[in-house]
Amino acid sequence: LGTVDVAGADLSVSYMATKTLTIDGAFSFVNKDRIPLQDAAQGYVGLNAPKYKSSLAVSHSFGLNKGKPENFSWTANWRWYDAFPANSAIYIGTVNAASLVDLSLTWRPLTSFKNTFITLSMNNVLDNKHQFFPGTPYMGRVTWLKLSHTFGRK
Numbered sequence: 001l002g003t004v005d006v007a008g009a010d011l012s013v014s015y016m017a018t019k020t021l022t023i024d025g026a027f028s029f030v031n032k033d034r035i036p037l038q039d040a041a042q043g044y045v046g047l048n049a050p051k052y053k054s055s056l057a058v059s060h061s062f063g064l065n066k067g068k069p070e071n072f073s074w075t076a077n078w079r080w081y082d083a084f085p086a087n088s089a090i091y092i093g094t095v096n097a098a099s100l101v102d103l104s105l106t107w108r109p110l111t112s113f114k115n116t117f118i119t120l121s122m123n124n125v126l127d128n129k130h131q132f133f134p135g136t137p138y139m140g141r142v143t144w145l146k147l148s149h150t151f152g153r154k
Contacts (some may be wrong), residue, residue, distance in 0.1 A: 006047075007031045020070055024057040033084045046087035048133070050095075053081035071110050077102040086134050093134035101125045115150040 008030035015023045033051045034044040057077040061070035083097040104121040108114070120143075124130075127141040 004035050006035075020061045022059045024059070025055065027054045028052070034087075041087060041092055042085070044085065044087065046085045048084070048086050048088060050082040050084040050097075053079070055079040071108045073106045075102075075104045075106075077104075088133075091133060091135035095131060095133060098128060098130040100128060100130075113149070117146075117148050119146045119148070120144075121146065 008028065010026070010028045012026045013024070017023060030047065030049065030051055033047045033049065035047070036043060037045050055077060057075055059073060059075040061073035063070050064072065078099070078101050080099045081097060084095050086093055086095050100123065102121070102123045103125050104119055106117055106119040108117050122141060122143045124139065124141045129138045129140050131138055
């Protein structure tokens with residue numbers, strides 16, 4: 001390829017509005033999403049990533065009884081990425097821009113299992129069909145239930 005100059009930046013901010021409410025945001029930029037190369041397919045090598053992407057999330061924790069610690073939390077997350085060229089072996093094309101909304105609800109039992117969490121998550125709540133890369137299936141809404149436990153932590 002020779003010499004290639006690529007520059008970019010990531011910016012992230014987290015604001016704790018209250019003890020139980022947090023707002024997070026992120027933005028990423030890179031100045032090139034493709035590098036010209038005469039003998040490459042389509043005449044370029046793709047970075048396989050968008051020039052621009054961003055996200056914004058709001059998280060809130062709460063308890064169901066007054067005076068009890070917060071043992072529930074929910075998060076709403078919006079993520080967006082710009083269209084970008086993709087080029088890897090036989091998988092060549094454009095990944096379209098996407099704007100996705102994700103939701104999650106987490107419960108921490110207030111018992112002897114303080115390090116146990118049950119999380120219900122749903123990515124792409126609005127069911128926007130999109131591809132993450134050429135040649136891959138179109139994805140819609142994805143929902144899962146997760147049980148996690150951390151050992152050895154007090």
